[in-house]
Amino acid sequence: MSRLVLLRHGESVWNRENRFTGWTDVDLTRRGVDEAWQAGRLLRDLNFHFDCAFTSCLKRAVQTLWMVLDAMDLLWVPTCNSWRLNERHYGALQGFNKAEMGERLGKEKVFTWRRTFRGQPPQLSVGDPRHPRFDARYKDVPANLLPAGESLEDTLQRVLPYWQDVICKEVQQNKNVLVVAHGNSLRALVTYLNQIDEEQVPDLQIPTGIPLVYEMDGPNRIERYTYLKNPDQERHLPISHFFAPVRQKNE
Numbered sequence: 001m002s003r004l005v006l007l008r009h010g011e012s013v014w015n016r017e018n019r020f021t022g023w024t025d026v027d028l029t030r031r032g033v034d035e036a037w038q039a040g041r042l043l044r045d046l047n048f049h050f051d052c053a054f055t056s057c058l059k060r061a062v063q064t065l066w067m068v069l070d071a072m073d074l075l076w077v078p079t080c081n082s083w084r085l086n087e088r089h090y091g092a093l094q095g096f097n098k099a100e101m102g103e104r105l106g107k108e109k110v111f112t113w114r115r116t117f118r119g120q121p122p123q124l125s126v127g128d129p130r131h132p133r134f135d136a137r138y139k140d141v142p143a144n145l146l147p148a149g150e151s152l153e154d155t156l157q158r159v160l161p162y163w164q165d166v167i168c169k170e171v172q173q174n175k176n177v178l179v180v181a182h183g184n185s186l187r188a189l190v191t192y193l194n195q196i197d198e199e200q201v202p203d204l205q206i207p208t209g210i211p212l213v214y215e216m217d218g219p220n221r222i223e224r225y226t227y228l229k230n231p232d233q234e235r236h237l238p239i240s241h242f243f244a245p246v247r248q249k250n251e
């Protein structure tokens with residue numbers, strides 16, 4: 001039995017400003033920092049332990065991971081950063097205000113980009129200075145793999161090899177694993193793990209700073225899962241309190 005915890009970073013500056021963020025490397029807000037510490041303290045109080053941790057190459061996730069591990073006195077745990085866990089690349093939308101884009105281009109279009117499985121945002125041109133090929137942190141990633149605008153489906157295709165080749169191997173060895181990533185890279189992973197139908201994908205949202213815990217019997221067998229919500233009220237409850245049995249799609 002292994003515990004896998006998925007955590008979206010705390011609130012970022014562009015979350016607060018309601019701007020398309022994607023691969024833009026923005027900071028956490030004060031509230032985002034508090035969310036990260038609170039998640040770490042909750043996991044500590046519930047006696048969680050991690051053998052390894054994974055995050056993206058974006059500082060809002062990296063900083064959240066560090067704060068969580070610090071709160072748990074686990075800063076020594078081996079961690080890996082991968083571009084494959086980055087947020088969905090929002091292409092030419094990055095930087096624009098979501099509500100303003102809805103007014104200008106239509107709410108339905110913006111909804112399709114933000115919440116459907118296949119909605120693909122307008123791409124960045126290869127010469128655009130915001131293109132990841134100009135960013136030193138991606139210099140070892142083959143150019144043809146670097147995205148310039150992704151649907152959730154594209155994000156899943158990028159996240160999945162990292163899940164299968166790296167994170168899964170740890171779960172297979174019954175390790176307890178923490179993954180701190182982003183709203184859409186985690187939506188993609190949860191879509192896969194929970195076998196969520198394409199029509200249900202728009203309803204799936206991942207909140208900032210709330211740990212999503214899976215108890216896994218092998219990499220493809222979820223025994224049960226739950227969010228650890230309302231930290232202040234639930235801090236002193238045993239972990240067994242949180243779980244309800246999971247029905248999987250093929251059961």
Ligand SMILES: O=C(O)[C@@H](CO)OP(=O)(O)O
Nearest residue numbers: 019020021022087114183
């Ligand atoms: O802007 C983004 O990169 C993401 C996450 O903050 O936004 P959305 O939830 O709209 O996909």
